[in-house]
Amino acid sequence: MSTALAPASSPFAFARPYLAFARTSFLNLLAYRARYFVGILTYFFNATVWYYIWRALFHEKGDGATLGGFTFPQMLTYVATGWALRSFYFNEVDRELASQVREGRLAMTLIKPVDIQAMTLSQALGESAFRLVLFTVPIGALLALVYPVLPPASPAAFGLFLLSGLLSALLVGAINFCVGLVAIRTTSILGVLRAKYLVLELLSGLLVPVAFFPEPARKILVWLPFLHMNDTPGRIWLGLATGADAARALALQAGWTVALLLLGRVLWNATARRIEVQGG
């Protein structure tokens, strides 16, 4: 990655600073790479609990049973792709944004001639690029080695899965920008962010596929953006969403990403007017 990719005169000159933000975010994380070896274990344990729970539940129903339309190998694959995806789309831009506001460092950000939302999003993508290499790929490989994870349903499914995974990262970046702006209005930012993780784990379908929710909840969930974090890419990998279904899911995923980016803009405009930076 080089900041010299786009010379000032090129039509892509506007992207230069954002590329630099993504690159810095990548390099900052590289300084803490030891943490990531430990992080691989964390994700492995999370997926492992669910391996045992689903194994016991499927055992109850007998061999070859399906639960909520999933066979046991499909369910395991859903769990494995789910945690691997989470390791990719996860970012802490909300926490960073909130602490910038609280510590008054935001002033330094505001004087930069860049768009703050685009900057935040580039940092999120830089973080995801880093996590992909040191996190997602090793975790995916480890889970596939230890548990009978199914390969993608087809090469096309794999391609669409990658696209959908990338959209997930953008979607989560957009969500976290909004969450960060809401969190700064309280003093218990960490509490709010912790609640966000637990609520999103439920609503994204990471822990339990949407098929297991009661009918009324399912009807609401499919009209919310959160399932596109996990459920959409997961079903595409398994071949449970193909052709027109997959195209529709991807379009919704992209649509939600745009909508939440717009919401973030509105929230930022409302917040920026209220922020007072104290000298110091």
Add this chain to the structure above:
Amino acid sequence: MRSLRFHARLLALYFAQYAKARLAYRADFATAVLASFLGTAASFSVVLLLFSRFPHLAGWSFHEIVFLYGFSLLPYGFFNVLSGNLYEFADRYLVEGRFDRILLRPVSPLFQIFFESFRLESLQEVLTGAVAVAWAASKLPGLSPLGLALLPLWAVFGAVIYLSVFGILTASSFWIEDRVGLAPPVFNLMAFGRYPITIYDLKVKVLLSTVIPFAFASFYPTTLALGRTSFAPFFWAVPAVALLFAFLNRAIWRRGIAKYGSTGS
């Protein structure tokens, strides 16, 4: 005995001081409690969603699973109330030099680290867990009265186990530079104790009953009340395991403090 009274009084003073500061901003405290409850509710809904549809998990009924999961929130909540400083120990105390201040006082350093701040909002977890246990108990006939009576005490032992294990992991920062260390993956292992141990393979059962004894914190304590007599030896071993790990924790902290050299700031 005098020392116990002294420490109890000190704890009450620490707590009152912290609560006063925290409750000065009521709206923010209310937000924190609400956020904490939302998180607990989300995690709990997963259990309710899944096990109300499939009312048997390896021979455990839906209400038994709610009982077990609800109980697991008691030691977990106590642990969360007290563990805030453990996470920040390396950064706040060792790197920033606050540990010197702790060492100057005539009170056990470990006591000060645990009780200098509280995450009050996590008491919500204890309350939610107690309500869930009470509800599940009302649906389960023939629970052992002795098992029910001992639950609160066993929850405290469970909290001691969690605090000791994370105390030991935190003490490792006296020796190891990387300050995040093994705490996050071990933290995630707590989730294993929320479900019946019978669903796991032998290696997981052994891990949770020995090196990382989380099964003694949240699973075995429920077995007497639920009438699972085959686990009786494990149930009665809970206090011993808690004391053993508490002593281990204390011994390791003593060695760590002996090795500690101030940053001089």
